[in-house]
Amino acid sequence: GAGVSQTPSNKVTEKGKYVELRCDPISGHTALYWYRQSLGQGPEFLIYFQGTGAADDSGLPNDRFFAVRPEGSVSTLKIQRTERGDSAVYLCASSSTGTGATEAFFGQGTRLTVV
Amino acid sequence: SQKIEQNSEALNIQEGKTATLTCNYTNYSPAYLQWYRQDPGRGPVFLLLIRENEKEKRKERLKVTFDTTLKQSLFHITASQPADSATYLCALPFSGSARQLTFGSGTQLTVLP
Numbered sequence: 077g078a079g080v081s082q083t084p085s086n087k088v089t090e091k092g093k094y095v096e097l098r099c100d101p102i103s104g105h106t107a108l109y110w111y112r113q114s115l116g117q118g119p120e121f122l123i124y125f126q127g128t129g130a131a132d133d134s135g136l137p138n139d140r141f142f143a144v145r146p147e148g149s150v151s152t153l154k155i156q157r158t159e160r161g162d163s164a165v166y167l168c169a170s171s172s173t174g175t176g177a178t179e180a181f182f183g184q185g186t187r188l189t190v191v
Numbered sequence: 192s193q194k195i196e197q198n199s200e201a202l203n204i205q206e207g208k209t210a211t212l213t214c215n216y217t218n219y220s221p222a223y224l225q226w227y228r229q230d231p232g233r234g235p236v237f238l239l240l241i242r243e244n245e246k247e248k249r250k251e252r253l254k255v256t257f258d259t260t261l262k263q264s265l266f267h268i269t270a271s272q273p274a275d276s277a278t279y280l281c282a283l284p285f286s287g288s289a290r291q292l293t294f295g296s297g298t299q300l301t302v303l304p
Contacts, residue, residue, distance in 0.1 A: 080234070107290075109290075109292075111294075116200070116296065117296050117297075118195075118280050118282070118294030118295050118296050118297055119235065119280075119292075119294045120294070121285065121291040121292065121293070124290045124291065126290075131290060132290050132291060134291075135291065167234050169234070177222065177223050177240065177284070179237040179240070180237060180292065181237070182234030182235050183234050184232070184233055184234050185232075185233075185234050
């Protein structure tokens, strides 16, 4: 596609429920990142994929968070037993390489609200 | 631990003036630094990357400097326009993993007509 696409744009869920957030990266980009952004803050790193494997998941806050990228393209961020503190904008980014010193293209984000 | 500070949460300037935004970092010597622009409800958009061996980089009305001694980057927008109003974020590779970008909290710039 033309850019990174994230669905849904907005998600409201009840505390304790399970949610999935989807990211479609730019075609051909091998590196994919998930970030979380709270109001008034910069994006906070969650996880990085190079191809199908999670090369760095050190930013995941706890074991309720999990992400997959089974075919090296689309990725899904999964959050179990959601808590109100999980409310934030979840951003996905992709880049052509995983070196870091490469332009990262961000999606518009998914705004998650846990009530 | 690694820390990034961006000057003031908000900066208001008059149209036509030069906006200067500051990014300071501590406890780290990054190989490069990136600047992004973020509009409300949108994801960050990459603007410029400057490497540690580059003192200055320009792109149209944008100029970035990188002083590794002061541990500071300055981001300038010359001849500012109301359309430049946005939040500007600086980002550094995380010291523990070059694949992670650590972002500052951003500076919200408003260019007044």
